[in-house]
Amino acid sequence: MVTTTAAYGSWASPITAASLTADTVGLGSVRTDGADVYWLEGRATERGRQVLVRAAADGTRTDLTPAPFNVRTRVHEYGGGAFAVHDRTVVFSNFADGRLYRLRPDDAEPTAITVDRPDCVLRFADLTFHPSGALLYAVREDHRGGAVVNTLVRIAVDSVGQEGDVVADGHDFFAGPRCSADGRRLAFLSWEHPDMPWDATVLWTAGVSAQGEIDSIVPILGHESRESLVEPGWLADGRLMVMSDRSDWWNPYLVGPGSPVPAPVHPADAEFAGPAWVFGGGNWAQLADGRVAVQWRSATTSGLGLVDVDTGELTQLEVDGDTFGALAATEDGVAYLTGSTTAPAAIVRLERGHQRVLRRASDLKPDPGHLSVPEHISWPTPDGATAHGWLYRPANADFRGPENELPPLLVCSHGGPTGAASAAYSAGYQFWTTRGFAVLDVDYGGSTGYGRPYRERLKGRWGIVDVDDCCAGADFLAAQGVVDAKRMAIRGGSAGGFTTLAALAFRDTFAAGASYFGVGDLAMLARDTHKFESRYLDGLVGPYPQAEDIYLERSPLHHVDGLNCPIILLQGAEDRVVPPNQAQAMADALRAKGLPVALIEFPGEGHGFRMAETIIRAQEAELSFYGQIFGFVPADPIEPVRVENLTGAGRPPA
Secondary structure, three states, X not given: OOOEEOOOOOOOOOOOOHHHOOOEEEEEEEEEEOOEEEEEEEEHHHOOEEEEEEEOOOOOEXXXXXXXXXXXXXXXXXXXXXEEEEOOEEEEEEOOOOOEEEEOOOOOOOEEOEOOOHHHOEEEEEEEEOOXXXXXXXXXXXXXXXXXXXXXXXXXXXXXXXXXXXXXOOOOEEEEEEEOOOOOEEEEEEEOOOOOOOOOOEEEEEEEOOOOOEEEEEEEEOOOOOOOEEEEEEOOOOOEEEEEOOOOOOEEEEEOOOOOOOEEOOOOOOEOOOOOOOEOOOOEEEOOOOOEEEEEEOOOOEEEEEEOOOOOOEEEOOOOOOEEEEEEEEOOEEEEEEEOOOOOOEEEEEEOOEEEEEEEOEOOOOOHXXXXXXXXXXXXOOOOOEEEEEEEOOOOOOEEOOOOOOOOEEEEEOOOOOOOOOOOOOXXXXXXXXXXXXXXXXXXXXXXXXXXXXXXXXXXOOOOHHHHHHHHHHHHHHHOOOOOOOOEEEEEEOHHHHHHHHHHHHOOOOOEEEEEOOOOOHHHHHHHOOHHHOOHHHHHOOOOOOOHHHHHHHOHHHHHHHOOOOEEEEEEOOOOOOOOHHHHHHHHHHHHHXXXXXXXXXXXXXXXXXXXXXXXXXHHHHHHHHHHHXXXXXXXXXXXXXXXXXXXXXXXXX
């Protein structure tokens, strides 16, 4: 094998931007019904449409929702829980109109069962059937008035033109409606502004009448203590299980009957659930033999196992994969979504110890010679803590960098900011490592996976702790001689975009940055964003407008004087979480200062890019941007991105 010496960043890679979407789907929301397994596929090649798929017992796959149906919901803008299935009857939310549709095996097409209202003013999520199959419960988000109102509603599956009958209201938010096996009890969660669901929630139970009415609503947990409760559900024997972080880790607990104090099932310094950004759960599922399948994650490990809820004994399953989620019980086992460090994500059916892959996100098999396997690393932070992340080194069997030259570094700041870096295979990261970049995916303070105290390092300090942790990680690698200290860039989306812009405005660590739908003005975000996150910044920054001085102090847009490096801004024109005016204002400020800047807006895209043409253009534009800034020529025949003011900044022209 001949290995070519070439500048880092210029290596020819088998992973093109087009290959990130071609023959590749996003997988999630696994559900089961008898012998069938259901899931959603996000198809970038169909303009990001989410398709409901069913796999029969023999593995045969069938698309259930024809175009143009898009199985998504905009409740909380992030959605989740967009479909439910019972005895082969499916009810799903259609993204274009927000309506619920019913679909049965013999139906020629789906039938709308909720009323048609313009502009998606009625939205439904977290759908769950009553055991009778005649009713389902859902979270409804009502945008008809001046204020957005969230309630729990009951839907009659065989009716049409309905809005849903309200069965619980009076709280800012609801989630997790779940029926007991006998249909006589309902559990659900609520929380109030300014809390987010990972701050404090309340678990309620209620009686259910034969007509689906609920009464005798009583709080069970969270009303006397501040704890984050996630994914309640009923066991076959009538007990209620829920994930709580009362121990500082999201662990499973049992509640009643006859147990006023929640009983820990399997205490561990590990997260058995995560922050509820989306509806739908999938962190646990009770199997036919009574044991409960669970997934967990700690700082360096993750696993899938079966726990005996009476003894607390946990048996880890020896299965393929490094990350697990979206668990659903089958007739004789469990189906789930798994990720691996060496292969694309997959939906797997596990029964009697036999693993069957029902669907892979991509059939492309990574070449070991072009695969960077992540290494978990930790480093000291300015506030005396320890930050964590996953390091991907450059990997391409066909190329090596010049002697006495170190690779450039991309530091990735995830969204949330309560999100988490993952060791699961990412073709997006391999896109960079096969071209000669090192990648550091940072779990800065505020991230999930290290317990509540680590998550709360960010309380009141967003824009400080996250920025320091990212900068410290980059400096740590540069000091060890792993990367070139003069060619380090930072990139991130949403909250990670804010961290990116703040790192560039308030620190001198990085030579360039890429912000995907990032926040430049915190006050603008507090005023303009949607209900779910409208008080999020109270905890991360301070109450607005009382803490307006802090908002100005932390906002990159108001500190452009501290910027001295090029930035590329990529933004969805239909983004309602971080509106386009954020990126536009940031670009205007950079232009006014004469700094190199590129702004690309993508029509039809919201918060997170879903269309193939957008994903391809964004990836190639970012590569072109770094080539112009760091002085290499990409091997790919891509359209260069126009970087304004680049020549004037003393850089090579586009």
